[in-house]
Each structure stands twice: as C-alpha cells, then as structure tokens.
Amino acid sequence: MSDLTFRAADHNDRPALAEVFGRVPSDEQLGMAGGDAKRAARFRALAMGSMFSAQGIARTIVAVRQGEVVGLLQSGAETGDRVSLGLALGVVRVFGILGVRTFLRRDRARARVHIPPPPGSYHIAELHVLSSCRNLGIGAALLEEAERRAREDGFAEMSLTTTTSNPARRLYERAGFELRETRRDPEYLALTGVEGHVLMVKRLE
Numbered sequence: 001m002s003d004l005t006f007r008a009a010d011h012n013d014r015p016a017l018a019e020v021f022g023r024v025p026s027d028e029q030l031g032m033a034g035g036d037a038k039r040a041a042r043f044r045a046l047a048m049g050s051m052f053s054a055q056g057i058a059r060t061i062v063a064v065r066q067g068e069v070v071g072l073l074q075s076g077a078e079t080g081d082r083v084s085l086g087l088a089l090g091v092v093r094v095f096g097i098l099g100v101r102t103f104l105r106r107d108r109a110r111a112r113v114h115i116p117p118p119p120g121s122y123h124i125a126e127l128h129v130l131s132s133c134r135n136l137g138i139g140a141a142l143l144e145e146a147e148r149r150a151r152e153d154g155f156a157e158m159s160l161t162t163t164t165s166n167p168a169r170r171l172y173e174r175a176g177f178e179l180r181e182t183r184r185d186p187e188y189l190a191l192t193g194v195e196g197h198v199l200m201v202k203r204l205e
Helices: 011-021 027-032 037-051 085-113 138-152 169-174 186-192
Strands: 004-008 060-065 068-075 122-129 157-163 178-184 196-203
Touching (some): 004 138, 011 037, 011 122, 027 037, 027 186, 037 085, 060 138, 068 138, 085 186, 169 196, 178 186
Antiparallel strands (some): 060 068
C-alpha cells in the first residue's frame, strides 16, 4: 500500500495500540476463563497491559495510514513467556484466590501446546490489524517490514507461532513461512475448541 508507513511505537501510541489489539477475547482466553466472557475480557486486558509495557512497546513497530495507527507487529518474547510479579497479581485479580488453582490447571494445558521460538530467530510475537482495515494488505506489509528489519539486523530466520485453526496461516504461508512443528493436546481442545499450536519459520537466505 503506497499510503502506508512504518515506525517504532512509543508510549503515546498506547490508546491506538489497544484499538488495534482489540477487546474481543480469543478462543484461548475464553477457555482460560472457563467460558466466562466478562472474565475473559478482563484477562485479555491483562495481557494487553503486559504487551504494551515500556519493554513491549520498545519491541513494537506500527503501520500508519493517513495519520492513523492501523496495525502493529511486536517481536521477541510472547506475552506470558516471562511471568512478572505484576502479571501474577493480575491473574489473582481476574480469577480470584479460589480460581487461581483452576486457572493453573488450564494453563498447564496451554503450556503443553506452547512452542518456544527457535534460538536466534527473529520471532514475531504479535501481529494485529485494526478491524476496520483488514483485508487491505496491511498484515502482509507488516511482515515485509519485519523481514526487512530482520535481514538488516543479520538474522538467519524468522519465526512465529499461532493456533492450528487461525485463518491467518494462509497469510503467513504466502509470505514464505513454512510449518515446522505442531503440538496438540486433548484438554486444550476441550477448553478452547482449538487443537493446538503450530510453529512456522522462514529462512532468510
């Protein structure tokens, strides 16, 4: 898209990043909340707070169109990979003291399908496009920009993980990402309606 530009995110972008990320819980977040939509929305907000901390924003690039942030791509560790005290306290606030035990059981199912990124890869942790601007090529353009930056920084490969049912897999395949690993778990499927996660990798040669 000729009217699309990219830049590093900063703290002033937080409201726009929240709009791009969206407030509708994913199937996984609904499953972690036991199907409780309100609790799942609070859990998503907790994830958003972790994503857009100062450290998270430092790893985020945004796509801008006509002065509006319409997409974001965050590299590095995924939300939840590093459990901070703030994140742990947030889980207690969302699920309650009595609900933490159930949450931890569900989180073990999530952990069984989680696939860590290959060591030394440029890992795409998050990729989101504003809901009103989807199917305009913004996601593909963000992937191209990430690849440009990865090559510039000397990375030999890029990686990302997503769910087995995510329709965005077609976008990743068109961008040159190939399936490297799949992890499934019956309890995760029962919780979320999703079989598991996949790791996709693109060699930069």
